[in-house]
Amino acid sequence: MAKKIGLEGSLAISEAVKLSNTDVVAAYPITPQTHIVESLAEMVANGELDAEYVPVESEHSAMSVCLGSSATGARTFTATASQGLELMHEVLYVASSMRLPIVMAVANRALSAPLSVWGDHSDVMAVRDVGWIQVFAENAQEAHDLVLWAFRVGEDPDALLPVMLNIDGFNLSHVTEPVLLNEQADVDKFLPVNRYPLPLHPDKPVTMGAFGPPFIYTEAKKAQEVAFSKSKDVIMKGWDEFEQVFGRKYSPIETYKTDDAETLLLTMGSLSETASLAVDNMRDQGKKVGLLRIRLWRPFPFTELRKAVANTKVLVVLDRCLSIGGPGGPVASEIRSALYDQEKRPKVVSLIGGLGGRDVTPTDFEYMVNRGVEIAEKGSDAEYEMIGVRE
Amino acid sequence: MTQEFIKFGKREITMDEPFAPGHRGCIGCGEALAVRLAMKALGRDVVIANATGCIEIISSPLPDTSWQVPWIHTLFENTAAVASGVESGLKVLQRKGRIPQKHVDIVAIGGDGATADIGIQALSGALERGHDFIYLCFDNEAYMNTGIQRSSATPYGASTTTAPAGKTSIGQQTQKKNMPAIAVAHGIPYVATASPSFPFDMMEKVKKAADVEGPAYVHILSVCDTGWRTPTNLSVTIGRLAVQTGIFPLYEVENGVYKLNVDKDLKPVADYLKKQGRFRHLSDDEIQKIQDRVTEEYAKLKAKVAG
Numbered sequence: 001m002a003k004k005i006g007l008e009g010s011l012a013i014s015e016a017v018k019l020s021n022t023d024v025v026a027a028y029p030i031t032p033q034t035h036i037v038e039s040l041a042e043m044v045a046n047g048e049l050d051a052e053y054v055p056v057e058s059e060h061s062a063m064s065v066c067l068g069s070s071a072t073g074a075r076t077f078t079a080t081a082s083q084g085l086e087l088m089h090e091v092l093y094v095a096s097s098m099r100l101p102i103v104m105a106v107a108n109r110a111l112s113a114p115l116s117v118w119g120d121h122s123d124v125m126a127v128r129d130v131g132w133i134q135v136f137a138e139n140a141q142e143a144h145d146l147v148l149w150a151f152r153v154g155e156d157p158d159a160l161l162p163v164m165l166n167i168d169g170f171n172l173s174h175v176t177e178p179v180l181l182n183e184q185a186d187v188d189k190f191l192p193v194n195r196y197p198l199p200l201h202p203d204k205p206v207t208m209g210a211f212g213p214p215f216i217y218t219e220a221k222k223a224q225e226v227a228f229s230k231s232k233d234v235i236m237k238g239w240d241e242f243e244q245v246f247g248r249k250y251s252p253i254e255t256y257k258t259d260d261a262e263t264l265l266l267t268m269g270s271l272s273e274t275a276s277l278a279v280d281n282m283r284d285q286g287k288k289v290g291l292l293r294i295r296l297w298r299p300f301p302f303t304e305l306r307k308a309v310a311n312t313k314v315l316v317v318l319d320r321c322l323s324i325g326g327p328g329g330p331v332a333s334e335i336r337s338a339l340y341d342q343e344k345r346p347k348v349v350s351l352i353g354g355l356g357g358r359d360v361t362p363t364d365f366e367y368m369v370n371r372g373v374e375i376a377e378k379g380s381d382a383e384y385e386m387i388g389v390r391e
Numbered sequence: 392m393t394q395e396f397i398k399f400g401k402r403e404i405t406m407d408e409p410f411a412p413g414h415r416g417c418i419g420c421g422e423a424l425a426v427r428l429a430m431k432a433l434g435r436d437v438v439i440a441n442a443t444g445c446i447e448i449i450s451s452p453l454p455d456t457s458w459q460v461p462w463i464h465t466l467f468e469n470t471a472a473v474a475s476g477v478e479s480g481l482k483v484l485q486r487k488g489r490i491p492q493k494h495v496d497i498v499a500i501g502g503d504g505a506t507a508d509i510g511i512q513a514l515s516g517a518l519e520r521g522h523d524f525i526y527l528c529f530d531n532e533a534y535m536n537t538g539i540q541r542s543s544a545t546p547y548g549a550s551t552t553t554a555p556a557g558k559t560s561i562g563q564q565t566q567k568k569n570m571p572a573i574a575v576a577h578g579i580p581y582v583a584t585a586s587p588s589f590p591f592d593m594m595e596k597v598k599k600a601a602d603v604e605g606p607a608y609v610h611i612l613s614v615c616d617t618g619w620r621t622p623t624n625l626s627v628t629i630g631r632l633a634v635q636t637g638i639f640p641l642y643e644v645e646n647g648v649y650k651l652n653v654d655k656d657l658k659p660v661a662d663y664l665k666k667q668g669r670f671r672h673l674s675d676d677e678i679q680k681i682q683d684r685v686t687e688e689y690a691k692l693k694a695k696v697a698g
């Protein structure tokens with residue numbers, strides 16, 4: 001039987017990295033991610049995890065080490081946040097385009113300036129298009145489970161894609177929660193040994209990362225795009241098999257009291273636990289309010305989203321990221337375009353909040369619902385509104 | 392002549408070409424020659440990590456490849472880090488018995504820009520961490536792949552497209568960065584300079600670099616006839632003159648001990664400079680300045696050799 005213990009979000013991740021028998025860890029410190037790579041260092045130093053631990057001199061090199069080790073067929077993990085993720089930016093594209101199944105945890109954090117070590121989603125929203133599978137965990141249990149799933153999916157010969165696991169900085173990375181620690185035997189059942197099809201080795205030479213002249217670049221990108229779209233099947237199969245082995249069910253979108261809801265809140269990450277309290281409150285007041293949480297951010301779950309909002313009048317999207325001068329928060333604008341061609345669709349209201357570690361309380365969520373309905377009814381000149389700003 | 396070489400040459404040098412003919416390098420490319428010789432020295436039990444630059448571009452247009460050995464290119468500035476990853480991956484997989492037990496040389500290769508400028512941080516990190524790998528810098532003294540822009544390895548007085556000679560400038564106004572000294576400062580077991588114009592010396596050094604345990608760094612001056620504006624048939628000659636004038640001395644540093652490999656009376660630097668379009672604008676005074684500096688630097692090196 002799996003045991004339930006109190007575990008910080010970061011350690012829930014590193015325990016899963018250990019259970020995955022990870023071969024190479026590239027590590028560079030940055031708050032609020034650092035507990036993950038610190039605890040992995042300890043595991044390697046104590047002989048609990050037989051891995052090469054590469055303490056690199058930057059995040060650019062962390063991801064570059066990951067490219068090299070993943071290309072040899074070694075199971076490869078790293079973690080970062082914020083400035084570190086942006087420093088990796090160009091390397092992230094290479095990882096996905098070269099089909100290297102690296103797994104990376106991102107403890108989401110705001111971007112400078114001003115410097116802020118506290119949480120929001122600005123870092124990950126800047127890497128939406130890098131071609132990685134991207135998921136958001138809500139709690140430590142989910143973070144623990146999704147690491148195993150990430151290796152399982154990324155390394156599947158039908159996927160061969162890197163996977164980014166987002167957890168909210170501090171709210172999740174530094175909070176201790178009860179976690180059912182998975183059993184090694186179950187993990188071994190669920191997660192086969194990595195068999196990368198064309199590893200770098202002199203016994204069978206391969207050329208990786210050749211340059212693409214115009215006559216072939218488009219085709220190379222098309223091939224990548226097709227593989228990425230098809231990864232949805234692998235993702236779903238991964239969650240099905242996860243449920244069979246571990247008994248917990250995961251899906252691209254979570255719904256809470258949505259069935260008869262006229263207004264839906266939409267969040268990503270750990271805030272949805274807070275939002276659900278607001279939903280309960282408003283339900284008690286007789287308001288038909290529900291909650292959606294996107295777990296699978298890339299590939300974007302179009303079908304599931306459209307189905308989930310089909311009977312809703314107002315969809316209030318909370319973005320923890322500002323797209324200055326753009327058409328709304330990044331999540332809200334994607335949802336608007338995902339719904340634009342639907343005959344029946346809710347009004348989408350884009351609200352921005354929870355930036356740089358600003359708390360978002362149940363009361364804030366109630367305000368958002370009310371404000372969202374108001375904007376939907378009366379209209380607004382602005383594409384989006386920032387909430388909770390002190391005048 | 393060719394027949395004679397095949398008869399006698401193969402006693403000295405393998406006929407195997409891990410870097411296959413048919414690449415897209417310019418006629419007379421000294422860098423391609425250097426890579427070819429380095430690969431002959433290394434053999435086939437290698438993994439190459441290549442930085443963006445001329446070598447990568449001339450050897451890998453999809454769907455063709457010049458590489459008969461495993462090869463990976465990712466970006467411009469991260470090659471030493473990629474090599475660190477390859478080394479770590481193969482090491483742990485061998486330890487866990489998932490791949491055959493066999494010695495594989497991990498070789499990072501990059502130009503002077505990839506090495507001395509944009510990639511110096513990744514290189515320093517990899518040298519400091521002590522990965523068992525070889526770093527070969529193919530130094531053609533500018534960013535050639537993007538059209539002859541200056542790098543920190545461009546020598547004083549050379550005209551490049553971003554440090555052009557003009558009425559108020561002699562071109563490059565800074566002295567060439569001493570990359571081998573920077574490598575030595577990391578306390579790694581083996582550092583050497585080499586030139587394909589001294590092929591046996593160069594191949595010996597590449598082999599030595601492969602044989603030492605831990606990081607090794609070899610800095611190879613590679614004539615670029617296109618960027619240096621020199622006749623295509625003189626690349627080997629000019630490479631030789633760089634050594635014979637003392638501009639690019641051939642030496643090695645084994646565990647901190649310096650050894651000069653070619654030490655004859657130096658020819659005047661003018662013999663080297665005057666053959667190249669990139670130095671054509673230099674006055675006799677400027678050439679004298681360069682001569683003085685070379686004499687001084689050479690003396691410093693000899694002092695290190697004397698210990």
Ligand SMILES: Cc1ncc(C[n+]2csc(CCOP(=O)(O)OP(=O)(O)O)c2C)c(N)n1
Nearest residue numbers: 443444445467502503504505533534535536
């Ligand atoms: C981050 C980044 N900046 C700039 C470039 C453009 N770039 C590609 S190759 C190159 C020059 C390469 O010079 P060097 O390393 O000396 O190699 P060479 O081509 O001279 O052999 C440059 C500037 C790039 N690919 N990536």
Ligand code: SF4
Nearest residue numbers: 416417420445615617
């Ligand atoms: S530009 Fe110079 S280094 Fe590049 S291929 Fe041509 S000769 Fe070789």
Ligand SMILES: [Mg+2]
Nearest residue numbers: 502503531533
């Ligand atoms: Mg160069």
